[in-house]
Amino acid sequence: MGNEALSAETETAPPVDYRAVQQSEEFQRLRSKHRRFVFPVLAACLVWYLAYVLLAGYAHDFMSTPVFGSINVAILLGLAQVVTTFAVTTWYVRYANKELDPIAEEIRDEIETGATFTAEEATR
Numbered sequence: 001m002g003n004e005a006l007s008a009e010t011e012t013a014p015p016v017d018y019r020a021v022q023q024s025e026e027f028q029r030l031r032s033k034h035r036r037f038v039f040p041v042l043a044a045c046l047v048w049y050l051a052y053v054l055l056a057g058y059a060h061d062f063m064s065t066p067v068f069g070s071i072n073v074a075i076l077l078g079l080a081q082v083v084t085t086f087a088v089t090t091w092y093v094r095y096a097n098k099e100l101d102p103i104a105e106e107i108r109d110e111i112e113t114g115a116t117f118t119a120e121e122a123t124r
Contacts, residue, residue, distance in 0.1 A: 016111050026110075030103040037095055041088060048084060052077055 021027055055063055056074060063074035 021107065021111065026103060026107050030100060030107065033099055033103070037092070045084065045088060049081065052081055
């Protein structure tokens with residue numbers, strides 16, 4: 001009784017050659033754009049985080065320097081870590097919406113409309 005919708009869904013899905021999709025020019029462009037953004041940003045964030053940890057571990061005098069009231073450099077840098085996380089997340093979402101999503105949507109539309117990816121298209 002409740003399985004008709006599920007079986008109707010699986011019957012209409014055309015078979016997709018995912019290897020051909022992965023080898024297609026569009027997918028390679030998407031992957032390349034994604035990597036060109038993510039890897040440098042990830043490296044910068046890891047360096048920033050590691051710098052904070054090293055400062056906290058080895059530069060006690062610097063980190064305990066009062067800035068105002070009972071707020072010291074360590075607290076400000078710790079809060080900057082949180083702010084950096086939100087900033088990078090916002091930056092990535094904007095980048096993905098503008099640069100990655102249109103390409104991904106194009107690929108998805110080609111797959112959903114039944115456009116087949118052949119080995120010939122993949123090598124273009």
